[in-house]
Amino acid sequence: MLDLEFKKKVCAYIDDNKDILFEISKEIYNNPELAFKEYKASKLLACELEKAGFQVDLGAAELETAIHAIHPEQTEGQTVAILGEYDALPEIDHACGHNLIASAALGASLALGSLKVELPGKLIFMGTPAEEGGGGKIHMINAGLFKGVDAAIMFHPSAIHTYTGRGGLAVTHVRIEFFGKSAHASAQPEKGINALDAVIQTFNSINALRQHIPNDARIHGIVTRGGVKPNIVPDYAAAEFYVRALDDDYQKQLVKKVEDCAKGAALSTGSKMKFEEVGLTYRSRKVNKALGDAFIENLKIIGEPIRPKPPGGGLGSSDIGNVSHEVPTIHPYVGIAEEDIPSHSTEFAEASISDRGQQKMLVAAKALAMTAIDVYTNAELVEKMKKEFNE
Numbered sequence: 001m002l003d004l005e006f007k008k009k010v011c012a013y014i015d016d017n018k019d020i021l022f023e024i025s026k027e028i029y030n031n032p033e034l035a036f037k038e039y040k041a042s043k044l045l046a047c048e049l050e051k052a053g054f055q056v057d058l059g060a061a062e063l064e065t066a067i068h069a070i071h072p073e074q075t076e077g078q079t080v081a082i083l084g085e086y087d088a089l090p091e092i093d094h095a096c097g098h099n100l101i102a103s104a105a106l107g108a109s110l111a112l113g114s115l116k117v118e119l120p121g122k123l124i125f126m127g128t129p130a131e132e133g134g135g136g137k138i139h140m141i142n143a144g145l146f147k148g149v150d151a152a153i154m155f156h157p158s159a160i161h162t163y164t165g166r167g168g169l170a171v172t173h174v175r176i177e178f179f180g181k182s183a184h185a186s187a188q189p190e191k192g193i194n195a196l197d198a199v200i201q202t203f204n205s206i207n208a209l210r211q212h213i214p215n216d217a218r219i220h221g222i223v224t225r226g227g228v229k230p231n232i233v234p235d236y237a238a239a240e241f242y243v244r245a246l247d248d249d250y251q252k253q254l255v256k257k258v259e260d261c262a263k264g265a266a267l268s269t270g271s272k273m274k275f276e277e278v279g280l281t282y283r284s285r286k287v288n289k290a291l292g293d294a295f296i297e298n299l300k301i302i303g304e305p306i307r308p309k310p311p312g313g314g315l316g317s318s319d320i321g322n323v324s325h326e327v328p329t330i331h332p333y334v335g336i337a338e339e340d341i342p343s344h345s346t347e348f349a350e351a352s353i354s355d356r357g358q359q360k361m362l363v364a365a366k367a368l369a370m371t372a373i374d375v376y377t378n379a380e381l382v383e384k385m386k387k388e389f390n391e
């Protein structure tokens with residue numbers, strides 16, 4: 001069949017160009033850049049796409065490090081967007097494996113571009129900055145870059161599990177500040193209003209609230225300011241929380257409950273309170289099963305073992321969730337480690353630069369390119385994925 005011939009060609013292209021992809025992955029890894037500051041990574045990717053003939057807009061959606069690159073060969077048919085992430089985490093750098101995500105997306109795009117003249121439809125590479133809290137994909141949605149896209153596909157490294165994904169939680173980042181009155185904590189404590197007490201009471205109220213929220217909801221936070229010296233009543237204290245839930249509407253209600261906890265703490269301590277949402281809300285993730293099944297079948301074709309994650313356990317959040325409410329989307333996982341290590345850890349960072357991690361990046365690149373071919377050539381799949389999305 002013609003689609004199998006196309007799939008053999010993209011796999012061969014990726015194998016032939018593996019050294020370039022390894023080099024790009026390692027370059028991004030060795031130069032970690034935080035959200036919206038991925039200048040080296042975005043320029044590196046943009047240059048490779050330009051060399052391959054893509055029409056590249058570096059600085060898309062008014063974001064300096066966002067990339068919107070279109071292959072010039074366009075005909076009637078489906079539009080596939082392949083998404084890459086490349087921002088690092090504070091202090092632990094590429095402990096989420098975004099160097100692998102970027103290089104796999106690039107490899108799949110270049111492989112498809114090499115034979116796009118033979119394929120119908122439109123091919124787009126989207127470099128999406130600031131996944132770790134900045135919501136680059138949301139800015140790109142708001143700029144209209146996902147209009148007309150029929151399928152958005154990307155991969156994410158996992159520890160040992162390879163599977164299509166189990167969805168993701170909606171999340172809002174909130175900052176709570178309390179304003180009290182300073183005084184000598186020993187000589188004249190009665191003249192002070194303790195802002196730190198308000199923060200502690202907020203945590204205690206949230207801990208009590210946890211008994212009455214669903215298992216798929218999460219509230220977790222840190223104290224960002226608790227005072228300056230033990231003998232001074234803190235006149236200012238602050239905390240930040242992530243508020244997550246599987247259902248978007250309930251997540252909004254949960255944010256309001258957290259605000260009520262803070263209001264109660266302010267009232268009981270006599271302090272004043274400021275509550276604000278920081279940045280953009282990430283929506284829950286809709287996994288398109290039809291598209292995900294195609295990805296898994298392609299992994300099987302290239303001989304990659306499928307290892308689903310056991311039922312239960314928690315879920316994370318990503319701005320890919322917002323994309324999944326706009327177009328049929330997949331965000332499958334490919335295992336890169338030999339043991340079940342936690343993500344966002346130094347161990348995971350080491351795995352993302354290991355030889356095994358680099359090889360699994362090639363596997364992901366192949367499966368992404370092959371899945372894009374399915375979207376271009378398989379009308380039955382397109383009908384199923386769009387019907388599922390609309391339902």
